[in-house]
Amino acid sequence: MPRITRNSKKAELNFGEGVEKNKVRKRKSSSSSLSEIENLSPNKSSKQIVDNLEKSPGISDCLAHKLSLEVPNINKFSLARRALAVNENYRLPGREKQFEDLLQIIDEAISTKKSSSLYINGPPGTGKTATLLKLISSHDYELKLKTVFINSTSISSIGAIYKKICSELDLKDCGNEKESLQLLENYFKKDNKKKTTLLVLDEIDQLCSSGKNQNVLYHIFEWPSIPNSKLLLIGIANSLDLTDRLLIRLQRKCELKPLVMHFPAYTKNEIVEIFKSRLEESDLFPPAAIQLLAAKVSAVSGDIRRALNLGKRVIEIAEFEKKKNNKSIDMEKISAIVETGDDDSKIQLKEVVSVLNNVYGCAQHLNDEVDDIPLQQKILICTILLIMKHDKNKEITIGRLHDIYKKVCKNRNIYATDLSEFVNLCLLVETRGILRLTKKKEPRFHRIFMQWNEDEVLSALKDKQMMTNILNEQSLLGR
Template identity: 50%
Template sequence: SNANNLPSPSRNKYQNARRVLNSAETQNLPGRESQLQELREFFSNHLESQTSGSLYVSGQPGTGKTACLSLLLRDPDFSKRLQRVYINCTSIASVGAVYKKLCTELQLKVSGRTERDHLEAIQRHLKTAKRMLLLVLDEIDQLCTSRQEVLYTIFEWPALPGSRILLVGIANSLDLTDRALMRLNARCELKPRLMHFPPYSKQQIVEIFKSRLAEAEVLDVFPPVTLQLLAAKVSAISGDVRRALDIGRRVVEIAEQQKRDGEKEFNMKALQLEGKDAVEAKEKQDTLKPVQVTQVAAVLNKVYGASQNLEEDIEASFPLQQKLMLCTLVLMLRNERNKDISMGRLHEVYRRVCAKRNILALDQAEFTGTVDLVETRGILRIMRKKEPRLHKVLLQWDEEEVHAALSDKQLIASILSDTACLSK
C-alpha cells in the first residue's frame, strides 16, 4: 500500500479516517477485480499482437470506471510500452476542440489552425508513430452531437491503415454506442468492445470502507452496524461509492465534533475533581468515541431527505425542493426551444415557481446542492463547467418516469402549466 495511507501518529484517529475516506486515486479497488483483470488482458493482448482496438466502458458515476483506468495508466508494465493520453471531455470548450487538445497532448506540429488541420495531424501521427497510443476519453458523451461526426471519426481511428491505437471511451450510459454509433456496429472490425461497471452492492461498499479504514488502522472508528446502515442506503439508491465516501467523511466530522463538545463539558467537571479522580477523568476523555448509528442516520437523512425509517421505500419520499426543481426542469424542456439548460437559468425559473406558490426558494448554492443530490439518483446529469452557474443540467429519465417518481399529481400539473414563469 502507498506510504501516504499509513496512520500518522500526530493526527488523531478521526483525521486519519477522514483522510482515507476520500475519492483520490487508490491502489486497492475491492469489488472491481474482474473489471481490472479484463482491462489488463485487453491492453496486454493488443500490446502483444501490436493491433489496434477500442473499448467502450459504461457505468453510473462512482462505480469505479475512472479509478480502474487510472490505476492501469500508472502501471509501469503499460506505461513503458504505451504512449498514454487521458482527456476528460468535460474540459473541452467545443466538441471539435477535442482534436486540438489531443494535438497539444501529443505535442504534434500542426500546419494550420482549423479543426481539419488538427485532425489531419493526428491521423498522420497515428500512421507513423513508433509507440502504440493508449487514448482514454472520459465523459465521452460530451462529444455527442446530432450527426455524431466527431465520435465516428475518433472510433474509426483504430481501423486506419498502419495505426496502432487503443481507444477507451468512458460514459455513464450503457446505450451510447447503440444510439450514437450505429454505423460502427455495422462494421465488425470497428465495433468497440463493451464493458459495463454495475453499481456497487451493499457488501462491496462495506468492503471498500473496511479496506481503507484498515489501511490507516482506524477500523474501530466505524462499528460494523454503522457501515451496514450507510452501505445499505447508498447501494439502494445509487451504488455510487464516491457518494458513500463523502457521507462517511461527513459522519466522522460530526462524531469528532460531538466528542469535542463532550470533552468541554468533561473538563468543567474535572476541574472540580482532585488527585486519582482527575487522572481517571483524563483517561476516559482520551478514548476514541466510535461513530454512532444515530450520526449516520442523521447524515443520510440530510443527504437523501428520506425519513429515518430505512424500510420505507426510498423512492417514495422526494423532498419538496427536489420536486420543485425537477418540475421546473420539465417545464423548461417542454416549452423552450433551447434544450441546453444551465444551472443559473434553471435556478432563475425555479425561484419564480417558488415565489408564485409562497414557498421559500433555496439560494444558488443550496440549489446546486439539491441538483447534485438528484443526480445521485440517476434522474439527471450535470455537465460541469468552471462556474456552477454555467453547469448544464440534462434530464436522463423520460418525463413519464419523472412523473411516476414524483407522485404528486396536483403539484406537477400546476407547475407544468405555468409557462408564465419562463418569461425572460
C-alpha cells in the same frame, strides 16, 4: 589513582546538594500539578491539563497519554477523512474481474501491436475511471505505451477535442478543427511509431450532444481501423447503449465495433469492504455504522463516491461533537479513561442517521451540527443563491452554475475547480443537506434544488459579508 583536591571535594558536595534540591523542586512541582487537577475548574480545557501533566515529571507518562485521548484528536479524524477521499489510490474491492480484463486487453494491444477500441459503461461512481487509472499506474507501461487521458468535460466545445488530442500527442499547433483532424489522421497512418498509443476519453457522452456533432465520435472510433495506427481507444461513459444508440454506423463493420465492458453498481457488501480496506488503520467507524451507510447507498444508487462523501461528512460531525464535549473535564472522567482505556470518539449510529436523513430526506431544516464550511463550498452555495435571487431563469444545472461560479471566483482571485471536480464539490454540499441533485445522463445537466432558505444558509456559513457581496454581483448573470 587520581589525586583529589579540597576544591574537587567541595564541588562534589555542592553537586550532591544540587541533586537533593532538584528532587525537592520536582516533588513540589508534582504536588502542585496534582493539586491543580483536583481543584480544576469546569472551564479549564483537557488540552491545558495534558500540557501541564506532560511538563510534570512526577506524573506518570501513561496518565498523560491516556488523558490525551480526551483531547480532540485532529490527526485521528483528518487521517480518516483522507482515507475516504475519492481520489485516493486504494484497493478496489469488487472490481477484480474488470481489472484483470482490462489488463489482458492492454497487454494484448502491446504484444500484437493490433489496434482496437473499448467502450466502458456503468452508472456514476462504479469505479470505471479509477480502475483504469490504477491499472495504468500500477504496471510499467511508460516504456510500452504513449498514454493520453482526456476528460471530455474539460473541452470547451465538441470540435476542440481534436486540438486537445494533438496537444497531448505533442503534435504541432493547428489552427482549426479540420486541420487538427487531418493532422491526427496523418499521425495514425505513419508506420514509424515505436509505441502503441493508448487514448482514453472519459465522459465521452459529452461529445455527442447533438446529431450533427456525432461525426466527432464517428471519426474518433474509426481511427483504430487505420492500418498501422497502433491505437487502443478506450471510451468511458455512464450510458449503457451509447455505441448502439448513437454510433449505429460502427455496427455495420466488425472491425470498427468496440468491445463493451460493464461496471455494475456497487453492492452493500462491496461498499462495506471498500470502507474496511480504507479504514483498516482507523477504529473510528464501528461495523454497524458502516453497514448502515452501505445499505442505504447500495439501495439508492450503488455510487461509491456518494458513499465516501457521506462517510467524510459523518466524520466531520463526529469531530465537531468531540470538540464540543471536551470543553470541560473532571477527575471522575479522567479516572475512568485511565482505568478502562475507553475512548468515546468513535462514530455513533445517530451521526450516520443524521447525515442520511439530510441527504435522502425531504424536510428543510438547519442541522445544529454543521461546523465550519470550506471556502469553495461557501462560494458554490452563495452562487446558487445569487441565481435564485436575481436571475429570471430559476432552473439551475451544474453546467450553468459552474459558469457563474468561475466568474465569482475570478472576481476574488480564487482558484476555480474544473467541471469534473465541481460535480464532486456539489455532491459534498449535498451531503450536508443544503441542496439536492437530480441526476441526468450527462453531469453538466444535473439539476440543483436548494433545500434551505437564505436565513438558514446565512446561519450555517457564518460569513454574512461574503454572502452579501456575492448576492450583489448581479452583473455576473449577464449572457
